[in-house]
Amino acid sequence: MNSSYFKTFITIIILFLLSACVTNIAGRKQIMLVSESNAIESSKQAYINTLEPFKKKGQLDSNPKMVQRVNSITAKLIKQAKLKRPETKNWQWSIKVIDDPKTVNAWCMAGGKMAIYTGLINQLKATDDEIAQVMGHEISHALANHTAERMSVAMASDLAVNLYKTTIGDSSGTTSLATAAAQVALKLPNSRTSESEADKIGIELAAKAGFNPNAAVTLWQKMSKVGGGNSLEFLSTHPSPANREKALKKMIPKMMPFYQSAK
Ligand SMILES: [Zn+2]
Structure with missing residues (x-):
């Protein structure tokens, strides 16, 4: 065993000893290296860091009409998220529209820090209902504590360590390994279990x-159509669980009464 393997081995052992087993709202036991509160705290800075380059180029919330549309959809979803998990009332929820027509992506970090790219809305010609499905799906990743799960993976990866090392000297002095992990986690695929x-x-x-x-069904159909051949950031971070479309279709009859009474 050479020294770099040995270091990795020791790191994994230490992380394992620090880890805890928790149960998420889907009732699944998760082994965590990062607590949810830690993930929420680190995501605050990761959110600022991730949005900063777009802000500098004037690509953040630059289209007031689009911003208003996205805000009104997500406000309704956030209201439901708070009913589903009441402690999320304390989250500092936030949504930003990133003006990047080439990127088909959307995400929600721990603690409700969200973004959607104009590429997703425009390339998919997404309806309000479809935008709601994307953001509902993203919010659910946060509600089910998937960010902390991906951060746990990121912590053990060289990517997060390297990002941390390159930013450690920055004057803001706010980047921690956990912040780096929260940023890297955005680029890691969710497991198919998390997707379901x-x-x-x-x-x-x-x-x-x-x-x-x-x-929900038309969204994923459009996504795979636009995706065919192109590399979509969204599809690489949200791998398709077996029979996704079939499983979603099966859920529709049970969902209709909720939809009708909400309308
Ligand atoms: Zn997903």
């Missing part, structure tokens, strides 16, 4: 917020 959980919780949040559950 987010699909299930997301379609329900959206239906209760008054958005058509059928849009």
